[in-house]
Amino acid sequence: MIELDYTLRTVALGAAVLGLSAGSLGTFAVLRGQSLLGDAISHAALPGVALAFLLTASKAPLVLVMGAALAGWLGTLCVMGITGRSRVPQDAALGIVLSVFFGLGMVLLTWIQARPTAAQAGLDTFLFGQAAALVGRDVVTMAVLGAAALVALVVFWKEFKLLLFDPDFAAVQGFPVRSLDVGLTTLLVVAIVIGLQTVGVVLMSALIVAPAAAARQWTDRLWGVVVLAGLFGALSGMAGAVISASAARLPAGPTIVLCATAVVAVSLLAAPRRGLIAEAVRTLRNRRLLRVAGTLEDLYTLALGHADPHHPHPVATLRTMTARPEAVAPTLDALRAEGLVAPVGDAWSLTVRGLAEAHRLARHRAPEAAPPPR
């Protein structure tokens, strides 16, 4: 029982570390419109893992992670080279690098598997990841790499921020934009290779994008997005690891990704200003306000044709003046509640306050077309 708890604690801690680093470092990629670069990098890392094993015959986490990082980095350079030197657009370049590197990884893995030594067992966990196989030294490696990348992010915060928001200005100010670009991409590569063993090359890109996409909905400040994305990532990682451990046959990688997706869904819906619910409420309220103002102005227009501005007009007349006749009656009730109109028999007339308000609205809309009330 203690043994199990220890394993679960290790796995949950590892998943939290990878979620934290992927979320915070992925923020820059997402905000720069490079969400799919992470997908290409994580797939491109596979042949690096295989080659690192082939060359060193070691399965030490640091060795494999280094191989993965080198290959992922090389893949990024290929994407940059293809888009810079040919008419092939970036999305096609990403797709080519992604699948060709992955194909090479498959070739190398099958080649290794055909060798007589059976020491290759476990390399294919990099495909889908295997959180349960995480041990203490894996988590330490992940934590050290992630901490190093985060320190680099903090040290070059100002430069990276400038690169993100205004690369042209950064270049004019004499910042080494190209080196900064490569540096930021390197941090992304580090964030990705940290998670490969746990989540796998296929799903790792989701952990780069999802926390940042969720965090972006809650705040407009860069440091806020980075911190929140790290938090969301860690939370998704930990929750996913615990949920997958508590049910039979529930793989950790997909569970972590689904947790992160849930965070995104909640953020998209419920974020206070940008969220879809807030947006819908705002739209409804604006629509109501427009209707109220419209009916008030219709009454005012009718009143202008009479010597007495408080001359009442029937609902039927007002209905002919609007695109939504069925909304006139409830709108009039709402206006009466505010003391702007008053019923006179079957008809409605502007009150004194209603007349003033209607004139204010009309003047606001078209100053020269609104004579003062008589």
Place this chain on the structure above:
Amino acid sequence: MTPQVEILLICSVTAAACALVGAFLVLRRTALLSDAISHAILPGIVLAFFYTENLASPLLLGAAAVTGVVTVAIIEALGQTRLVKQDAAIALVFPALFSVGVVLIARYASGVHLDTDSVLLGDPAFAWIERLEVAGRDLGPQALWLMGAVLAVVVAFVGGFYKELKLSTFDPALAAALGLAPAAVHYALMTLVSVVAVGAFDVVGSILVVGLMIAPPAAAWLLTDRLPVLLGLSVLLGVASAVLGYGLARLGDVSIAGAMAVMAGLLFAACFAFAPDRGLVAQARRRARQRVAFAERMLLVHLLHHEHTPEADRECRVGHLQEHLHWAPALAGRAVRAAERSGAVRRLGADRLALTEAGRAAAQQAMVG
């Protein structure tokens, strides 16, 4: 037919179908929707498989097509909220759907002939085992018939809606104005991509299918500017990747699908480097030629400037060009040779240069632009 020939045929037909739909994805700059679709159709396939328990059932094609179209619709709806960018929308949607598929398989399908490795990786080496038998007669591998049918559908679609595809790819606004319904064409194409992806996932898996859809058309695009030629070349390069990849796989006893993707990548790299007009080598040669041509004109202007002046004898020497114009000796030599060849410059003695009549005219022309 031997299994080897059958496998080769299956791979070639798959590659051809992928390349043909992929060409339009690459040209429309929606290449990565193939990545999204090929992953996101997994839950559709799994659910249909639970229902039919047969991986070659046509119902799987239908389910995959529906899932693929739904995926694209979700991605576009998410992008239209403006809350996330379009590329982030892709990166959010397909891993989530793929995860749902993986979880479904792990929870409810362990032990049956459908595991995540085969979906992700595919393996043409076993594609010939399931046979299509009608009335006791062996008509060949099921996969070959399936992919053949998929290829036929793709060819029929591209042939039948060629005009619509072409116009909506290169000028969607005009296509809409002419009533060619670019949105309908878009979704029809996405349906087709889904059908090809599900047909191919058994053979090459959902990741390498992306390579077969994108790499051959991207390579073909570097070779030609004409759509019919591009389509033909894409199919040709796709089939070549399949054949070469199969050869490589047999040679090294490695994953056939992986080797096909590697070959597709190598063919792309070859086009990237050596394409006649747009390759790296052609670009470098063009730049070198332009440099010499520019240097030649500079030389003529230089000679004209110092002609009939007291220092002409000093300025108009080959050796002096390096000093005065800061040219490397090699460039100076090439420029002088080029000018001599075109008859703009003649030598007075070993080192001294002078303009000919034609050279004087060319120099004056160069200065007025």
